Amino acid sequence: MSNSAVPETAAASATDPYEVDECRGVLRVYSDGSIVRSSKPSFEMPVDDDGSVLWKDAVFDSVRNLQLRLYKPASAASSKKLPIFYYIHGGGFCIGSRAWPNCQNYCFKLANELGAVIISPDYRLAPENRLPAAIEDGFLAVKWLQSQALAEEPDAWLADVADFGCVFISGDSAGGNIAHNLAVKLGAGSPELAPVRVKGYVLLEPFFGGTVLTKSEAEGPKDAFLNWELIDRFWRLSVPAGETTDHPLINPFGPLSPNLEIAVLDPILVVCAGSDLLKDRAEEYATKLKNWGKKVEYVEFEGQQHGFFTINPNSDPSKKLMEIIKKFIVEYSA
Template sequence: MAGTTGSSTAATYEVDECRGVLRVYSDGSIVRSSKPSFDVPVHDDGSVLWKDVLFDQAHDLRLRLYKPASASASSAKLPIFYYIHGGGFCIGSRAWPNCQNYCFKLASELHAVVVSPDYRLAPENRLPAAIEDGYTAVKWLQAQALEASDAWLADVADFGRVFISGDSAGGNIAHNLAARLGAGAPELAPVVMRGYVLLAPFFGGTVWTKSEAEGPKDAFLNLELIDRFWRLSVPTGDTTDHPLVNPFGPSSLDLRPLDLDPILVVVGGADLLKDRAEEYATKLKAWGKKVEYVEFQGLQHGFFTIDPNSQDSKRLMLIIKRFMADNST
């Protein structure tokens, strides 16, 4: 406290901090660093071409498009693979080097057009903002399919083979899009959705799971950080049983009657989110959905972007490639 005659004024102090990128202060002010939390070099060897596109003028949101340099109008059309970045709904960007490097690998190894959209971040924009922006990003693709005005994309992209993947918070967005759009996403015609890849999806709930409660305190994504991300991103006054956070919460959408596209759920065995991902896959499979669950023993949250050249990351890429091939017809 800073004392004054007849009154007192509280000094502003830091309330929340997320990986050195986001700082929230007691007076409500928010400071974001332009420096990413993953300060790694970008590995752009020219084998993948990319460019940025404005997809939501109202919110000044952009996405980054990638395609193999070898792709051309005379080649066979390529599937479209969305990669929605993670960051607890609070941090992250399509332009962060770890995201860009992973998208290079996805475009090259999946031989696909990769779409990596940004979305509004919390706490400035709490949920459902990020979910709505994910929806806007796929509606943007529908406009491209109808207009075919951008030859850079239209000449090489197969709008009839679209997959949506998301990493952590991006996996949550992917789930909510799957539930909203339904099998094939008929409202997006002529775009045809073929499947979803949920990479360590960021789900929550008011009751801790065993992996959350007993997971290592020094985990890359520990319980304190999980709680902080949710505290900053759930709608004001709500809890982590919010329908967009907990797929099986007391007021969540009943997924049993929904016709869903195939879903691949991937998680590390040492990830504190493991139990929620496994429960999600197990319940959907029991309800007759086409769901595949893959667990990488002993690995932590985000292993595939933290070490994209590891043997496990390479195995994951092959699993995604096979999932796409199995669901392309």
């Protein structure tokens, strides 16, 4: 009788960790729970820094070394205070950074086109830090602005040109979810941020979810830029442990979510792409709030994909969106 022993190399490979989740080549999760993040962004593009916008980084949470990036038009003069516009990046709560080229290029464009100070914060990412970490960090990034407004010696780079009483909070995808949750937490007039005053919110293709799929989620094309398989993966990696996508931070109308009908909210602009699988949730959100008497505007860009305005910021739809955002800021700045 032969004695066929398993080679040591084969035995070792059978127990080696294997990849169980991957997000746009940036995040890889393995069977043993280990996580590998690439230093490279998922969008390879040059940074379009022509000097027309000045920028710098600042730490808003020294404990976790979380940073935000500040932008202002190079032509800004201290004689005229500029509105402040937060731009919170997307990435399914799992990937993304203020320093990615697509994020930085869009902030350059926002600063120039809106004539505003742009604040783009990072936040802790899942699965290392599941929700509510990202929401908590978004709040800290806004509280940082309050600390500047109250400081005896604020950062002159910011304070000389920024109007602390005219702030708009915007977010893209997961960032749009964060912006919504900040709107609910802060309420109309944002009294706990005084003297900082939030005047409105811009939700760009907000990343909402729920256990019951919408029509656009269930029937959306599999080759969409943000397809259902990727949406589902983002949620699996980011929902609080033991929870579902009906969690109040994820589903604004979930069984345990706060009653938005009685919530007092600042004006909200909701933007979505017509070919985005998230479209139905964004439209439902805007429609319900509007029917409840909130100041809500909904704009849909027919035929566009998720993230169209950062993927191609010079397209006609992207230019139209910038005009809509600027109009919203002008309307509610007074």
